[in-house]
Amino acid sequence: MSSASIQILHKERLPATGCLVVPGRLNVEHILQFERLFAGRKITWLVEEAALYDPVMRAHLEKSGSGAMFDSADLAPASAGAQLQPYLEGKGVLIYVPGRSTARRGTPNHIPAAHLKALCAFGLPVLPVAIDSPRSSCLITERKSSLPLAIIAFGTLIPAGSASIPVFQQNLLLAYESAYSSRPLFKGSLAMTLLQGLKRHGSSTRIIDGADDTEFSFGKILAAAIAFSKVIKVETERPRVAIVLPPGKGGLIANLAVIFAGKIPVNLNFTSGHEAIKSCIRQADVDRFITADPFVRKISSFPWPPNRDLIFIERVLPTLKKKITTWFFVSKILPSSVLGLMLGLNQRRDKDEATLLFTSGSSGEPKGVALSHRNVLGNVCQFATRLDLAKHSSILGCLPLFHSFGCTVTLWFPVIEGVNLVTYPTPLETKRLSELIALHQVDVLLSTPTFLRGYMKRIEPAQLASLKLIVTGAEKLPHSLSAAFAEKFGIHPQEGYGLTETSPATNVNLPNLPPAPESVSLASSREGSVGQLLPGLAIKITDPVTELEIPINQQGIIWFRGVNVFTGYLNNPKKSAEVLKDGWFLTGDVGHVDGDGFLTIEGRISRFSKIAGEMVPHETVEAAINKVLHLDAETERRIAVVGVPDEQKGEALLLLSTIAGPAHGQECIDLRYKLLDAGLASLWCPKRIIPVAEIPVLASGKLDIKACETLALREL
Numbered sequence: 001m002s003s004a005s006i007q008i009l010h011k012e013r014l015p016a017t018g019c020l021v022v023p024g025r026l027n028v029e030h031i032l033q034f035e036r037l038f039a040g041r042k043i044t045w046l047v048e049e050a051a052l053y054d055p056v057m058r059a060h061l062e063k064s065g066s067g068a069m070f071d072s073a074d075l076a077p078a079s080a081g082a083q084l085q086p087y088l089e090g091k092g093v094l095i096y097v098p099g100r101s102t103a104r105r106g107t108p109n110h111i112p113a114a115h116l117k118a119l120c121a122f123g124l125p126v127l128p129v130a131i132d133s134p135r136s137s138c139l140i141t142e143r144k145s146s147l148p149l150a151i152i153a154f155g156t157l158i159p160a161g162s163a164s165i166p167v168f169q170q171n172l173l174l175a176y177e178s179a180y181s182s183r184p185l186f187k188g189s190l191a192m193t194l195l196q197g198l199k200r201h202g203s204s205t206r207i208i209d210g211a212d213d214t215e216f217s218f219g220k221i222l223a224a225a226i227a228f229s230k231v232i233k234v235e236t237e238r239p240r241v242a243i244v245l246p247p248g249k250g251g252l253i254a255n256l257a258v259i260f261a262g263k264i265p266v267n268l269n270f271t272s273g274h275e276a277i278k279s280c281i282r283q284a285d286v287d288r289f290i291t292a293d294p295f296v297r298k299i300s301s302f303p304w305p306p307n308r309d310l311i312f313i314e315r316v317l318p319t320l321k322k323k324i325t326t327w328f329f330v331s332k333i334l335p336s337s338v339l340g341l342m343l344g345l346n347q348r349r350d351k352d353e354a355t356l357l358f359t360s361g362s363s364g365e366p367k368g369v370a371l372s373h374r375n376v377l378g379n380v381c382q383f384a385t386r387l388d389l390a391k392h393s394s395i396l397g398c399l400p401l402f403h404s405f406g407c408t409v410t411l412w413f414p415v416i417e418g419v420n421l422v423t424y425p426t427p428l429e430t431k432r433l434s435e436l437i438a439l440h441q442v443d444v445l446l447s448t449p450t451f452l453r454g455y456m457k458r459i460e461p462a463q464l465a466s467l468k469l470i471v472t473g474a475e476k477l478p479h480s481l482s483a484a485f486a487e488k489f490g491i492h493p494q495e496g497y498g499l500t501e502t503s504p505a506t507n508v509n510l511p512n513l514p515p516a517p518e519s520v521s522l523a524s525s526r527e528g529s530v531g532q533l534l535p536g537l538a539i540k541i542t543d544p545v546t547e548l549e550i551p552i553n554q555q556g557i558i559w560f561r562g563v564n565v566f567t568g569y570l571n572n573p574k575k576s577a578e579v580l581k582d583g584w585f586l587t588g589d590v591g592h593v594d595g596d597g598f599l600t601i602e603g604r605i606s607r608f609s610k611i612a613g614e615m616v617p618h619e620t621v622e623a624a625i626n627k628v629l630h631l632d633a634e635t636e637r638r639i640a641v642v643g644v645p646d647e648q649k650g651e652a653l654l655l656l657s658t659i660a661g662p663a664h665g666q667e668c669i670d671l672r673y674k675l676l677d678a679g680l681a682s683l684w685c686p687k688r689i690i691p692v693a694e695i696p697v698l699a700s701g702k703l704d705i706k707a708c709e710t711l712a713l714r715e716l
Helices: 028-037 055-063 077-091 113-121 165-181 190-200 218-235 249-260 274-284 293-298 313-333 336-343 373-387 404-417 430-440 449-456 479-489 573-579 618-628 665-677 705-714
Strands: 006-009 019-023 043-047 069-071 093-096 126-132 150-154 206-209 214-217 240-243 264-267 289-291 310-312 353-358 368-372 394-397 420-423 444-447 469-472 494-498 505-508 538-542 556-561 584-593 599-604 608-611 614-617 639-646 650-657 688-691
Touching: 006 028, 006 165, 019 028, 019 077, 019 113, 028 055, 028 150, 077 093, 113 165, 126 165, 150 165, 165 538, 190 218, 190 249, 190 313, 190 336, 190 373, 190 404, 206 218, 206 249, 214 218, 218 249, 218 310, 218 313, 240 249, 240 274, 249 264, 249 289, 249 313, 249 353, 249 404, 249 420, 274 353, 274 368, 293 313, 310 313, 353 373, 353 404, 368 373, 373 404, 373 505, 394 404, 394 430, 404 420, 404 444, 404 505, 420 430, 430 449, 444 449, 449 469, 449 479, 538 584, 573 584, 599 618, 608 639, 608 650, 614 618, 618 639, 618 650, 618 665, 639 705, 650 705, 665 688
Parallel strands: 006 150, 019 093, 019 126, 043 069, 043 093, 206 420, 240 264, 240 289, 264 353, 289 310, 394 420, 394 444, 444 469, 469 494, 650 688
Antiparallel strands: 126 150, 206 214, 353 368, 494 505, 538 556, 556 584, 584 599, 608 614, 639 650
16 A cells, blocks of 8 residues: 555654554554654554454554554553553654444544543543544545545644543544545535536436425436526626525525526525515625515515516526527536536635525524535535435435525535435425325435424324434424434434534434444434534634633533634624634534533523623523423423623523513512522522513524513513
8 A cells, every 4th residue: 555545644743752642543554654654663552452453453563563562451540651651762652553443434533432531541641643534434426546545634742641531532623624624625616516416316316396296307407507507697797696495496406507607596584584684685795586486476575676686497497498408418428527617617616605694693683604615515525424325315305495404415415415305395394294205215304303393293103214314403402302203203313513604514413323243333322412523523612701712521612613614704804703713613602522522512602691700501591490380392482581781790681481470579589489499599590570472483493582682671
């Protein structure tokens, strides 16, 4: 094997002094590379007698002239450092050899937490090493032979006595991020990758539009998108084009056509209020809106522009039949490289803007999130690697296209990876969705807990029998809902996490892999968490009060760094500077990472109040109130806690309630005693109850924080 097939990053971090080298994973090829990197230095392989190793690896280590085998099982914890210290003398290096494990593709750390804890307890200087394998975790459109066999990235040396599981994890993830982000794919064009996907899967993969039960191969979708892109080029000279369509063949063709026209699709949230929509249109600076007649009639409340600005897709496509037929045959004959050159698809790439989405506006005016080609390709690759779907799998696309998850995972992902796409215009009609799942044997369902509750009513378990994976996001997945769903349908929903600014997915729980013989199985799901980080993401945690960095296993504000992290809000440098610092993105969410790398979200910082110097989580208080008042939060949101300014303690909690009577003091006193009896701190009890007709929520089911705060402030 040529050493040229392995890339080395941060070689300058190799210490001149002795250290314990701990790679996140290791195989024979990597061992050979380490022998080259540490040539001339004494190497001691640190192995475990009880661990399981590949026979070829064990044989190589045993005959290696580079150093001696050392069984870590012989080490007494109290004297481990002293026993191992002599092996570091004279620039000597100890290299830990992880045992064989079963883990999902793209997992940076194959060392169980218990083993890692023991390694950190040795008290030696530790050098984390991240090893990425592009050939085993690439997109199907990539040519594997052109990719490096591995990318080895060295972390920063952890001084003697300073190593711990969270310190090692954070260091390793940061090194892995630099390795993953260096892949050549991410400098490419989303348009070209979509073209390659549509061509590669043209006859084998299809979209099934559940609104009218029509089916189209990806080959026909490609031809229609190319023909339609020519119309868009003529219609407008502006860089962005608005799309107001639900999931379906029209939405797919429209987005592809805008991309192929060298422009930027802007899927508008038609469920927002008029002012929010007008703000999005103004910020995006669009003068053309792709939509459909039936949809215009259905959402007449939308602030539609004049008819001359509307491009009705169902009117235009029939006029392009001959051109679509021509492009169908041309696209079959010509290779992707030639076709892409003809269409000019490589002109926009890498960090150029690829698509524009808007935040939900739950805590203010919608912000434009300009995602680059690099961002979208990075997240599709991250998501595809971790999901690892079987060939001919199918996914249900019913989340709105203006929803970042619906956009990335039910538009770009199936096109690139060749996943059959079954669509329906709304996630609310669970009866029809269940029929589509059963009829087309759908494998993957993306949903939110709010929408998932609809399946619990009037849906027979047999209708969802084909599902192999259910992923929820946008809001916390309650344990009671997950358990009830699993009991009825025999499949546990898996909670994921992401933000529009991260393209969007960052974390996902997935079913644990079946144990393999002679291998340690690493968990890929943990209840209560949102899962492990997707490949190539780094994380840090800061204290919400001091803003200083703290260990990632402590509760604090979450920051992400990775190829899928956006570079700033549209025309809003002030807001961008508030959330982006040296490549790190401030999520505004509070959480922590456990010893196996699972992230737990404890709420948004906007849903915390600083009362008398203490951070009080609104969601925890709400859960306590629901419990003492015996409210079924799974069925209907009846209360919401809001923080308001308070002269004495900085902030105070107010309770919005649909069950409260007149806002007199006795009701609040009674609730306070119940909460205190339940063990809630006095500081965390609401100061006042405000009766409201309903609790404001967004279309996604998220609490409308801005509207709640407005209701609360009116009463002050």
